[in-house]
Amino acid sequence: MITNIKHKDVCKYIPVESLISKNFFTPNTVDIGKEKVLLYIPKLPVNINFEFDYIHKEGKTNQEDALKTYQRVLEAKKIITSKLINEWVTLFYNNDPLSKQIAWLITPKLLNVYLLHLNNSIKEKGLKNAITERPYIEITTNEERDYITGLKEEYFNTVFISVEAFLQKSLREVKYIWREFANWFLTNLIVMALEWLESNFGKEALDSMNKEQRVQILNNYLYNDALVFSGRYRYLVGMYVQDLSRSIVKSIDLTNPSMEELEIILGLKALEGKNQDVKISFHIDRSMESPFSGSLLGVGNCLLYYRFREVLAISGFTIPEGESWPxxxxxxxxxxLRAIVQLRPDPVDIEPYLSNTEIIAWQKRMRQNVMSMDDVTADVVDIVSAIWLKQASHYEDIATVTADDILAFRGLKPQKNGAGRRGGYKNVWRQEIARHIAILANTWIVVAEMDVTEEVEGKKGRQRKRVKWQGESKAWVVDSKSGQGTMEGKDSYVWRVRPGDVFSKFLFGAGRQTALISQKAVEYHPINQQWEKRLTRYLTWQWRNRQGGGAYLAPFNVETLLNAVNKEVSKHNPSQTKERLEKALDILQQDHIITGWQYECVNEDIVGTKGWWKEWLVWKVIIEPPQEIMDHYGKIRDHKIKRREAQPTPCQERTATFMGPIVKKARLQSGLSQMQAAEEIGVDQSTMSRLERGKSTDGRTRYLLKKWLEDR
Structure with missing residues (x-):
């Protein structure tokens, strides 16, 4: 939720006179201390259709100015009494300024949840008439937005009004939302008032006033002259409502909804008779958590994503002849894949608005971005990807990311304050994250050709098909306007992000390509543990690619692993390179990123002889992934090959179900991994994994298993 945000913006499309004539404010009398004060409450619009210019003041704030600002904030906050909060909570609760805006934003998402559920019911339950029986539903696919729509046009107005009524009723049951909104409103009103005082009286005049004079002027602004605040207030409420709407959509309990519950949510069925007992609950939780359980993060895994992340990590940018940008x-x-990535600003930020001098300044800034690029930039990409995958329910959804979230994922601990308790993160750490986010905000990818998976209409209905795609977009679209300040004037380091078109096709929908990566990858030190960090990224990418055939144990060349970490053999001391690679693999094993590793059929005696490292480069290394990863990917593989498998006989099913637990118990008692047991038995690791999950096996495998059990 957006709180304590300091906006330095100027409304240029809403003159004060029009605000007065259109009655944008409601007069209300409230008690302030012993006096009754006429308070003008800004009304909320149904839609936010206004544009604003943003003026960001640059310059250093010395300690004395910061202290004075803080003192004025404390003075101003004393005006916000408990009684005033209660008055405003009652006012907002009775006037209900949120439901219409929330309904306007939330309805399309709820409609699609409903329609997707109907569509899935047809597939899972074989219902042929589930949709045709409902005269208001027509399932269609909007190719441009790539999601299901289906409400007939004549039902739109009725449903929108019904959704608003449902949300209004539901919001009234969540009382704390209104108190939070009142606190948010008053806090921002105080901040805007302080800005108004400074801009109208100047710092020197304010410094010369005593406390009583400042409070008197502030009171006069808050309760009589706050019309100029309305424009900024309307924009802020738009941001507030967007965040609240997103939380509401995520919080509605739709884990296993019935048709009746979904129809009630959409207002397509009235709450009558037995339906009165149907309740849709809200569980709004704004705390940031790891996007995946345990220590695994979900990240992009397509070839374009991997190459992009790799280039960022090694800062692999140059300025080719004839080009202006890195x-x-x-x-x-x-x-x-045929593509390039460039660091450049948005075209609308350059011509015709900037002079040549300003364009040169932009080019210099982009070159500085290249200098700032390192493995942390790649970490930020992975963390942003993980957070977006967790928050998004559609490929155009926007996720909220904070510097503190990113620092927490990287394993950094908040600093302790003077009392020995946890304080916040160092500001210099947040600034570093902001620099990496700025790099993403100005990164463009131009794809000449790449393969994507799309759903197309075929003779047998909708089918997935690999097609060639070309296009251009930002890698990640970052809304820098949300990186606003706090009441103390500090940057809040908050961004709103979504993937650009080049990545959205692989993070959502039919072409989704994601992988699980250990959180250790982003926790490793970017310099001291660079080998471990880059190897983890590479192995994660490889394991996800190999899941289709289950060939997890296919060996890697030593040279391939060195290329993955962007290292070469030290010609002066090749043994040092060998030891560093082996140390990195040992650390990955200790950190449970891999289960184990070993060279395949090598002659260690050559080490130290003349030119031995050339042969070492072609040595094979077998690296076993963790069981958790193989089990997760095994489910995907089983699902994909299900149609190709012959149906097992009842006897085979009983044998597989019976042997699986026995083999697993024997393996664990012997202290063997699946890979080691598979080698002893003479089968693939993927076969072992499937057997232990109760899947059927062929006759040869059953023979090998029985023989292995008897020999033990």
Missing amino acids: TANLTTGNRK
């Missing part, structure tokens, strides 16, 4: 080549050797 550029990196993302094209792969097999030509499956």
Whole structure:
């Protein structure tokens, strides 16, 4: 939720006179101390259709000025009494300024939840008439937005009004929302008033006033002259409502909804008779948590994402001849991907608005971004990807990311304050994260050709098909306007992000390609543990790609692993390179990122002989992924190959169900991993994994299993 946000903006489209004539304010009398004061409450609009210019004051604030500002904030906050809060809570609760805006934002998402549920019911339950029986539903696919729609036009107005009524009733049951809104409103009103005082009287005049004079002027502004605040207030409420709407959609308990519950949510069925007992609950939780359980994060895994992250980590940008902006080549050797990435501002920020001098300044800034790029930039990409995947329910959804979230994911601890308790993160750490976010905000990817999976209409209905795609977009769209200040004038380091078109196709929908990566990857030190960090990223990408065939134990060349960490063999001391790679693999094993590793059929005696490192580069290394990863990907693989498998006989099913637990128990008692047991038995690791999950096996595998059990 947006709180304590300091906006330095100027409304240029809403003159004060029009605000007065259109009655944007409601007069209310409230008790302030012993006096009754006429208070003008700004009304909320149904839609937010106004634009604003943002003026960000630059310059250093010395300690004395900061202290004075803080003192004035404390003075101003004393005006916000408990009684005043209660008055405003009652006012907002009775006037209900939120429901219409929330309904306006939330309705399309709720409609699609409903329609997707209907569509899934047809597939899962074989219901042929589930949709055709409902005269207001027509399932169609909007290709531009790539999601299901289906409410007939004549029902739109009725449903929108019904959704608003449902939300209004539901919001009234969540009483704390109104108190939070009142606190938010008054806090921002105080901040705006302080800005108004400073802009109208100046710092010197304010410094010369005593406390009573400042409070008197502030009171006069708050209760009589606050019309100029309305424009900024309307914009802020728009942001507030967007965040609240997102929380509401996520909080509605739709884990296993009935048709009746969904129809009630949408207002398509009245709460009558037995339906009175149906309740839709809200569980709004704004705390940030890891996007995946345990120590695994969900991140992008397509080839474009991997190459992009790799280029950021090694700062692989140059300025080619004839180009104005730093550029990196993302094209792969097999030509499956042909693309480049550039650091440049949005075209609308350059011509025709900027002079040549200003454009040169932009180019210098982009070159500085290249200098700031390192493995932390790649970490930020992974964390932003993980947070977005957790929050998004549609590929155009916007996620809220904070510097503190990113620092927490990287394993950094908040600093302790003077009392020995946890305080906040260092501001210099937040500033570093802001620099990396700024790099993402100015990163553009141009794709000449790449393969994507899309759903197309075929003879047998909607089918997935691999097609060639080309296009251009930002890597991540970052809304810098949300990085506003707190009451103390400090940057809040909050951003609103969504993937650009080049990535959205792989993070959501039919072409989704995501992987699970250990959180250790973003926790490792970017310099001291660079080998471990980069190896983890590479292995994560490889394991997800290999899940289709289950070939997790296919060996890697040593040279391939060195290329993955962007290192070369030290010609003066090749043993040092070998030891560092082996140390990195040992650390990954200790941190449970891999289960184990070993060279395959090598002659260690050559180490130390002349030119031995050339042969070492082609050595094979077998690296076993964690059981958790293989089990997760195994479910995906089982689902994909289900249609190709012959149906097992009842006898085979009983045998698999019976042998699986026995084999697993014997393996664990012997202290063997699945890979080690599979080697002893003479089967693939993927076969072992499927067997232990109760899947059927062929006759040869059952024979090998029985023989292995008997030999033990």
